[in-house]
Amino acid sequence: MKITVIGAGYVGLVSAACFSDFGYEVTCVDRDPRKLAALESGKIPIYEQGLEPIVAANRAAGRLTFTDNLKDAVAQADVVLIAVGTPTREGEGGADLSYVFAAGEEIARAMKGFTVIITKSTVPVGTAAKLREVIAKARPDGDFEVASNPEFMREGSAVEDFLRPDRVVVGVNSERAEKVLRQLYRPLTTRNVPLLVTSCEAAEVIKYAANTFLATRIAFVNELADLCETVGADIEDVARGMGLDKRIGLQFLSPGPGFGGSCFPKDTRALAHTARQHGRPFSLVERVIAANEARKLALADRVEQAVDGTLSGKRIAILGIAFKAETDDIRDAAALTLIPELQKRGASVAAFDPVAMDNARQALTAVQWCADAYSAAIGADAAVILTEWNVFRGLDLQRLARDMRQPVLVDFRNLFSIADAANSGMTYHSIGRTSVIPAGSQTADVIPFKSEAV
Numbered sequence: 001m002k003i004t005v006i007g008a009g010y011v012g013l014v015s016a017a018c019f020s021d022f023g024y025e026v027t028c029v030d031r032d033p034r035k036l037a038a039l040e041s042g043k044i045p046i047y048e049q050g051l052e053p054i055v056a057a058n059r060a061a062g063r064l065t066f067t068d069n070l071k072d073a074v075a076q077a078d079v080v081l082i083a084v085g086t087p088t089r090e091g092e093g094g095a096d097l098s099y100v101f102a103a104g105e106e107i108a109r110a111m112k113g114f115t116v117i118i119t120k121s122t123v124p125v126g127t128a129a130k131l132r133e134v135i136a137k138a139r140p141d142g143d144f145e146v147a148s149n150p151e152f153m154r155e156g157s158a159v160e161d162f163l164r165p166d167r168v169v170v171g172v173n174s175e176r177a178e179k180v181l182r183q184l185y186r187p188l189t190t191r192n193v194p195l196l197v198t199s200c201e202a203a204e205v206i207k208y209a210a211n212t213f214l215a216t217r218i219a220f221v222n223e224l225a226d227l228c229e230t231v232g233a234d235i236e237d238v239a240r241g242m243g244l245d246k247r248i249g250l251q252f253l254s255p256g257p258g259f260g261g262s263c264f265p266k267d268t269r270a271l272a273h274t275a276r277q278h279g280r281p282f283s284l285v286e287r288v289i290a291a292n293e294a295r296k297l298a299l300a301d302r303v304e305q306a307v308d309g310t311l312s313g314k315r316i317a318i319l320g321i322a323f324k325a326e327t328d329d330i331r332d333a334a335a336l337t338l339i340p341e342l343q344k345r346g347a348s349v350a351a352f353d354p355v356a357m358d359n360a361r362q363a364l365t366a367v368q369w370c371a372d373a374y375s376a377a378i379g380a381d382a383a384v385i386l387t388e389w390n391v392f393r394g395l396d397l398q399r400l401a402r403d404m405r406q407p408v409l410v411d412f413r414n415l416f417s418i419a420d421a422a423n424s425g426m427t428y429h430s431i432g433r434t435s436v437i438p439a440g441s442q443t444a445d446v447i448p449f450k451s452e453a454v
């Protein structure tokens with residue numbers, strides 16, 4: 001089976017590499033010359049653990065190639081996976097499908113013989129049906145099927161997630177498409193990975209439903225944390241007490257600065273948009289989106305209160321830019337809301353992230369980029385942890401505080417226990433827990449998030 005993957009981004013590159021690792025011949029197409037040049041020279045353009053050796057081994061074995069020539073890559077393929085971006089469209093929050101349909105038209109013109117075209121991109125319900133129309137219009141003589149195969153990998157563990165997924169979902173509307181998809185995933189199903197065959201429509205909804213449900217858990221625990229702060233309960237105890245219930249589980253119950261990244265914000269918006277479009281507004285999801293956006297906007301208030309109520313002339317050290325640990329992805333990261341707001345209110349910002357600084361330099365201005373957390377903290381009035389990088393978990397807080405103007409730590413990821421924070425001598429504000437205020441400090445002990453009016 002010859003596979004062509006359109007898009008060499010987080011999903012396309014990992015999928016192409018892993019399919020080639022199963023022994024398939026895979027061509028990965030991208031139109032970004034910088035990405036292709038990096039891949040051609042053996043470099044991986046994204047930070048994703050475990051990806052580099054798989055790409056290198058399969059390139060060396062001749063099973064994985066990269067090209068910008070979509071026409072030739074599609075002409076020789078039995079299966080074409082579309083893994084291009086589906087960002088939020090300007091306006092009402094729906095998904096921008098222009099890249100998917102543009103790829104569809106190019107595929108239509110190039111395909112030869114029976115071809116199965118699969119959407120791996122996250123696409124709203126009805127997209128497979130529309131793609132079928134687009135392709136049939138461009139190639140009335142074309143022998144093809146369209147299938148929907150949403151991807152559930154997480155950045156940071158994408159290779160592991162691809163090779164050992166909880167399940168594979170394939171949406172098909174014909175038996176011959178099902179046969180090809182079953183064959184494609186044989187390397188996983190023979191290892192007992194469940195393969196769920198549904199309609200294209202159900203597969204498309206499953207992906208949005210899964211992401212929105214996880215985002216809802218995060219929004220829930222975040223607002224619960226705000227309540228805990230006010231009533232004096234520790235959110236870490238509360239979340240653990242909830243999560244040990246097998247019906248609930250512990251995952252996605254960590255409070256933080258609000259969900260970000262390339263998926264949850266855009267997918268919640270797109271699902272809400274789809275629901276509105278079909279006259280079935282999804283009020284719960286609308287609330288999750290609003291609560292999350294309000295939370296990100298309120299981060300600056302919390303930092304401001306931690307530095308005595310004014311940011312003007314203050315220096316803030318930001319630790320972590322990536323939207324979560326183990327990725328260089330900064331799309332919709334809390335840092336992109338917080339840092340410009342701190343600057344607008346008169347603060348100067350120094351920052352460090354272990355892998356996301358190259359991307360961050362292009363998205364943020366007037367930030368002093370530092371070599372590590374300790375140098376970012378020099379002269380700072382507060383250090384703010386935004387990303388749960390392991391390298392921050394072991395920070396020596398006394399050393400961090402030593403060169404700061406004010407020894408204040410705002411920890412939006414609850415990386416430290418209250419006991420450790422108390423031993424450090426720093427003023428320590430976290431989420432959903434009582435703040436640690438060393439004797440003699442003037443700072444208020446609880447700094448509540450401003451919640452959005454319902």
Ligand code: NAD
Pocket residue numbers: 006007008009010011012029030031032035070083084085086099102103120121122123151152153154155262263
């Ligand atoms: P990305 O932006 O990292 O990569 C998309 C790539 O497609 C880019 O390199 C771009 O140059 C290329 N491209 C666009 N149009 C093209 C065309 N016509 N021909 C060739 N190349 C083209 O995006 P991503 O994060 O990999 O996401 C892709 C899709 O997968 C999205 O729909 C996303 O929602 C979904 N998804 C992403 C993740 C994730 O963790 N990033 C997980 C599951 C699903």
